[in-house]
Amino acid sequence: MGTGDVTNGLAARYSAAFAVYLADRSELALGAAYDLGREAVKAQLSVLDVADAHHSAMRDVRAGDDATLSAAADFLRESLSTFETVHRGYIEVQEVARLEHEYVQQLRALADASVAINSSLTVEAILQLTADTARGVVHAGRATIAILAQDPRHRPLTATSPPRLSDGDAHPARISAHLTGRGKELGVLEVVDEHHRVFSARDEAILTQLAQLASVAITNAQLYERERTIARTLQRSLRPGALPPVHGLSAAVRFRPAGEGIELGGDFYDLFAAGDGAWTALIGDVQGKGPDAAAVTALARHTMRAAAAYESRPSGVLRLLHKALRDQTGDEGRFCTVCYAHLRVGWGEVELDLACGGHPLPLVVHPNGRVTPVGQLGTLLGSDIEPQLTDVTVTLGHGQVLVLYTDGVTEVRRRRQEVFGHRELVALLETCAGLPPDAVAERVETAVLAASEGRLRDDVAILAFGPTPQPKETDG
Amino acid sequence: MGTGDVTNGLAARYSAAFAVYLADRSELALGAAYDLGREAVKAQLSVLDVADAHHSAMRDVRAGDDATLSAAADFLRESLSTFETVHRGYIEVQEVARLEHEYVQQLRALADASVAINSSLTVEAILQLTADTARGVVHAGRATIAILAQDPRHRPLTATSPPRLSDGDAHPARISAHLTGRGKELGVLEVVDEHHRVFSARDEAILTQLAQLASVAITNAQLYERERTIARTLQRSLRPGALPPVHGLSAAVRFRPAGEGIELGGDFYDLFAAGDGAWTALIGDVQGKGPDAAAVTALARHTMRAAAAYESRPSGVLRLLHKALRDQTGDEGRFCTVCYAHLRVGWGEVELDLACGGHPLPLVVHPNGRVTPVGQLGTLLGSDIEPQLTDVTVTLGHGQVLVLYTDGVTEVRRRRQEVFGHRELVALLETCAGLPPDAVAERVETAVLAASEGRLRDDVAILAFGPTPQPKETDG
Amino acid sequence: MARDTSERIAIESDADVVTARQRARALAIGLEMPSTDQTLLATAISEIARNITTYAVDGRGEVLIDLVRDARGRRGVRVIARDEGPGIEDLERALTDGYTTGGGLGLGLPGARRLVDEFDIDTGPGKGTTVTLIKWAQRG
Amino acid sequence: MARDTSERIAIESDADVVTARQRARALAIGLEMPSTDQTLLATAISEIARNITTYAVDGRGEVLIDLVRDARGRRGVRVIARDEGPGIEDLERALTDGYTTGGGLGLGLPGARRLVDEFDIDTGPGKGTTVTLIKWAQRG
Ligand SMILES: [Mn+2]
Ligand SMILES: [Mn+2]
Numbered sequence A, B: 001m002g003t004g005d006v007t008n009g010l011a012a013r014y015s016a017a018f019a020v021y022l023a024d025r026s027e028l029a030l031g032a033a034y035d036l037g038r039e040a041v042k043a044q045l046s047v048l049d050v051a052d053a054h055h056s057a058m059r060d061v062r063a064g065d066d067a068t069l070s071a072a073a074d075f076l077r078e079s080l081s082t083f084e085t086v087h088r089g090y091i092e093v094q095e096v097a098r099l100e101h102e103y104v105q106q107l108r109a110l111a112d113a114s115v116a117i118n119s120s121l122t123v124e125a126i127l128q129l130t131a132d133t134a135r136g137v138v139h140a141g142r143a144t145i146a147i148l149a150q151d152p153r154h155r156p157l158t159a160t161s162p163p164r165l166s167d168g169d170a171h172p173a174r175i176s177a178h179l180t181g182r183g184k185e186l187g188v189l190e191v192v193d194e195h196h197r198v199f200s201a202r203d204e205a206i207l208t209q210l211a212q213l214a215s216v217a218i219t220n221a222q223l224y225e226r227e228r229t230i231a232r233t234l235q236r237s238l239r240p241g242a243l244p245p246v247h248g249l250s251a252a253v254r255f256r257p258a259g260e261g262i263e264l265g266g267d268f269y270d271l272f273a274a275g276d277g278a279w280t281a282l283i284g285d286v287q288g289k290g291p292d293a294a295a296v297t298a299l300a301r302h303t304m305r306a307a308a309a310y311e312s313r314p315s316g317v318l319r320l321l322h323k324a325l326r327d328q329t330g331d332e333g334r335f336c337t338v339c340y341a342h343l344r345v346g347w348g349e350v351e352l353d354l355a356c357g358g359h360p361l362p363l364v365v366h367p368n369g370r371v372t373p374v375g376q377l378g379t380l381l382g383s384d385i386e387p388q389l390t391d392v393t394v395t396l397g398h399g400q401v402l403v404l405y406t407d408g409v410t411e412v413r414r415r416r417q418e419v420f421g422h423r424e425l426v427a428l429l430e431t432c433a434g435l436p437p438d439a440v441a442e443r444v445e446t447a448v449l450a451a452s453e454g455r456l457r458d459d460v461a462i463l464a465f466g467p468t469p470q471p472k473e474t475d476g
Numbered sequence C, D: 001m002a003r004d005t006s007e008r009i010a011i012e013s014d015a016d017v018v019t020a021r022q023r024a025r026a027l028a029i030g031l032e033m034p035s036t037d038q039t040l041l042a043t044a045i046s047e048i049a050r051n052i053t054t055y056a057v058d059g060r061g062e063v064l065i066d067l068v069r070d071a072r073g074r075r076g077v078r079v080i081a082r083d084e085g086p087g088i089e090d091l092e093r094a095l096t097d098g099y100t101t102g103g104g105l106g107l108g109l110p111g112a113r114r115l116v117d118e119f120d121i122d123t124g125p126g127k128g129t130t131v132t133l134i135k136w137a138q139r140g
C-alpha cells in the first residue's frame, strides 16, 4: 500500500501543515489535517504512514511542552478521522457482504429447486417440493401450498412441509404468495413461523419468486397431464386387444408400434367372430406411422367387423373397406393394406378363405420345415383404382402354422442397408417347424428387434395361428 | 464506539506500557503495544482513542529528544497495526460484497429466465430464450445453443443470440455446458467473447445452472409436444367432419365437447350416403365424457357406416351396433344412445325412416310454430338387454325442420338447478318457425351456451335438417 | 427536541466549510463533548459540505448548526445541510458505500452517516438534498 | 528462491512469540525494510503464532524464520509456522474474514494474510497446519 514517494510527500506536507497549526491554532489549519488524512485514505496509504508522518513532524518542532503536545494530539486526531470512517465502514460492509451471501444461498437453493420442481411431472410432486423448498429457503417452521380444483370434478390439492403438523403457535408470523397461471388464480403458498419471527422483504421476494416458478410448473404439469390422458386413453381404446380364445384354434400375436412413447401405430390386427359362426383373422398396415395412421386403423377394424356380419367373402369385406377409406371426409386419402382370412375351425384343421389387399402374402410353416406363401397378391385399398382381390381357399392341417405379418418385419434397415428381409424371415421360419404359433411369433419378434437394435423404424405386427393339436386325433 | 471507561483504561495502560518500552526498548515491551491495539479493535474502540492515549502517554514522559520521539513512533505504529489490518480488510470485504452482489444479480436474472423458459411450450422458443439469457447473464458477445434430433426423422435445432453473426474473433474465449435430459445427451450451450475475456468460475457455474434448467424445459416441451400431437391428431381424426352437401337437403350441425382442451367427447353425429342411394343422418351419445367415450364414438360411427351399406332398416343398423358394443374387448361395456334416420330426399320433401336407441326423440319445427316429437322411444344400446327398437316413417315437407340433439342440450344445470331443459328447448324452437336448419341450430347452441355460462358440463350436439326450399315448386 | 440556538452559514467556498466546522466545534466544546467526538463531528461536516460543493448547482448551499436537546434531556449538536442541486436519484445506492460499483472507499455521505448518532436525508430528483445529522454530547 | 539463513523457534508461550517477532524484525532491519513494514510483519507473526497457541494441541508449534530471495534478486523475510493441531476443516471459510458468520473482525489468519506479500496455507483435518508467509523488503 502506497509507495515511498507518496509516503515521503505525506510526511513533508504533514510537517508543514502542523507547523502552521502550531502557529495559529486555527480551524483552517486543523482542516488541513483532515484533508491530508482523507488524501492518504484515497491514495490507499497505511494508517502507519500517517503515524510516521506525525512523528517526523514532532521531530521537526522539537518541543515537548503541554501546548505543543495538545496541538499535536488535535492534529493527529484530525488526520486519522477519515481512517476511522473507513474502519467503521468495515463492520457495515461486512454485514452487507453477509446479507448478500445469504441472498446468494437462497437464490441458489431456489435455482436447484427450480430444476427439481420442473423435473416433476405430477402436480402432487410439485406441491410437495415447493412446500419443502419454501420452508427451507426462508428457514421457517412450516410451509403449506394449496391449489384450487381445475374443474368441478377434481378435488383441491394441498401439501405441507413438514408433513406432520406440530401444535404450533396460536398467532404465528406468516407470509404468503399467490399462485397464478395463465391469468387465473391457481392457489396460495404460505409460510409460518413462531410469532416473534420477522420475515424480511427478501424472504417475501424469494417466496414470490418460488410461487411464480411453481405456478409455471403446475400449469405445465396440468397441461401435460391433460394431453397425456387424452393420448393414452385414446391410444389404448383404439388399440386392438388380446386375442379371444377360439376353440380348436391356437393363435398368437406380437404388436410393436414404432416411436418412443407411442402405443399405437398404423399396423393393426384382429380376431373376432364373424356373422355365420366362422371367425375372422386379419392383419393390416395403414400408410404412414403414428397417430394419423392410428385413427385409420380404427376405421379399418370397425368397418371390417361390421361388414363381416353381412359378408363371408374376404374380397367383399375388403371392397367395403376400400369404399369406406375413399369416403373418409376431411383427411387426405390414406392407403391401407390388409390380409383378411375367414376361418372355419374344424377338428384338427382350419379351412380358410383368404384375400390380400396390397399386403405381403402370409407364410405357412409346414411340419417338415418347408415355408410357403399362400393366397394371391391383390391391390392396395383406398387408392384411386378399384382393387383387384382374389379369394383363395387354404386348409391348415396338423402342425401347420400360418404367419401373417406386416412389412415392418421384412424391411428392417440399418444405415440404409436391409438387415432383415423376406429371405431372412423365410430362413428363420424354416427353423420353426413343429413349434406352436406363440413360439413362432416370439422368434420372429425377437429376430426383428435384434436386427433393429431396439429402435424400430416402422411398426411391427405378427399374427400366427394354426389348428390346435388334438391329443385324441391319432387315437380316435 | 467504546465508552469513556474503556478509553480511559486504554490511556492509562498505554502510558504505562510506553514507559516500560522507553526504559528497555525490548521487543517484549513493543509487543505490548500490539496487544493494546488489538484489544482496542476487539473492543471496537476508535483509532482516535489510540491517538489520544498516545498523546497522554507523551504528556506523561514530557521529553522531546530524538530517542524518545523515535521510540514513540515505534510504539504508536505497533499499536495501530491491528487497525491497519482492519483497514485492509475493508477494501477486501468490499470486493467480496461487490462480487456477491454481482452473483445475486446473475442468479436473479437466472430465476427470471427460469420462469420465462419454463413458460414456453415450444422447443424453439426455449432455445432462443436460453441463448439470450446465456449471453446476458455472463455479459458475453454471443451465445449458441444446439440440440440433437430426437429421432432420425427430425432435424437438429439451434438458436443464436444475437441472431445475426458478426465476423467475430478468430480465437474467441469460450465456455460451454452440456444439455442432458433423462440421462441422454441433448446438446450443448456455448458462450463466446473476445479473446482477452477471462470467464470466471462463477460464469461457468451460472452457465451450467442455465443449461440444467434449459435441459429440463426442453425435455418437458418435447414430452408435451409428443403427447399433444398424439392427442390432437387422434381427436381430429376421430371427430366427425363437416357435413357433405346433399342435393335437396339443408342440414346444419353444432358440436361442442365439454372440458377445456378437449376436442372430442362422447357425443357424435354423421351424415353419409347409404348403400342404396339413400342417405343416413344420425346423432348419438356414448355414456360418459372425454377420451374414453370418444374412442367408442369411432366404433359407433364406423360400424353404422359399414352396416348402412348392407342394411336400410334403422333398427337393423342399431342392432348391429348393439352387438359391436357388446363384442368390444378389453374395455368394460359402454352404453350408447343413437337416433338414426335413413333418408330418401325427394323434390321439396324428405321421407325418413327413424329409430331411436335410448335417445331423446327428435323434434319437428313446423312452419306454423308448432313443435312435435317424432319417432318412438327405444332401448339403450350396448346393455345386457336385447334392444327394443321401432322404425317409424316420417315425411318432412316444405318449411319443416327436424332437430336431432343430445341430452347435453336439455340438461343444462347450474348449482344443481336445471336452467335449460326440454320445456325450454321446445319454447325456443316454437320461435324458430320458418327458419332454415342452420339458423335453428345456431339459436339452440347460443341458448345452451348462455344457460351454461360458457362452462359446459356435458357434450352438446345438434343436427338439424329439412328439405331445401324449391324456388320453382309453386311455379311448376 | 428543543432548539437552543441556531446559526445559518452559506456554503460557497472552502472557507465557509471551515466556518461551519469551527461553529460546530465551538458548540461541541460548550457541551464538553470528548475531543474524539469533536473530530468526528467536524469530519462529518466536511463530508456533507463536500457533497454540496461537488454536486450542488454552482457548488452552493447552506448549513444550519444548532444545539438540540432530546426528551431525556440529552444535549447535542445538530447540523442541517441544504442545497438546491439535482438531488440524488438512487438514495439507497448513494448510501450503500459504493460497493455496487466497486472500489468505493465509503467516504462522502455514507462515511458521514457512520460518524454521527443520527442521520437523515431528504432528497429526490430535482428537489435538492437536505441532510440532517446529530452528534450527542454524552454517549448512549 | 535461495535460502540465506534459517532459525527454528519452538512456540510454547507468549515469550516465544516475542522471540519470533524479534528475530523477524532483526532480519527485516538487515534488509532495510521500512519501519511500517517491519511493524506489519511483526503483527502478522503475532497473528499466526496466536493461531498456534489458541488452536494447536497443547498450544504448541514452531516457527521457522529465514531470509529468501526471488528469481529477480528481491530479498525478503519468510516465516513458516507449523503445528500438529487438528487442522482447519473449512479453509475457505477460515480465510474469508468471517463474513459468512457475521461480526468477525478480520483478525487471525485472514488478517495476517493481508499484511504480507505472499501467504500460503497447507492444512486439513488431522494433518495439522503449516502457514508460510513472505514480506519482501522492496515494494512491488
Ligand atoms: Mn404403416
Ligand atoms: Mn409398415
Ligand SMILES: [Mn+2]
Pocket (backbone or CB within 6 Å): B266, B267, B285, B286, B287, B288, B289, B293, B459
Ligand atoms: Mn355422453
Ligand SMILES: [Mn+2]
Pocket (backbone or CB within 6 Å): B285, B406, B407, B408, B458, B459
Ligand atoms: Mn350426454
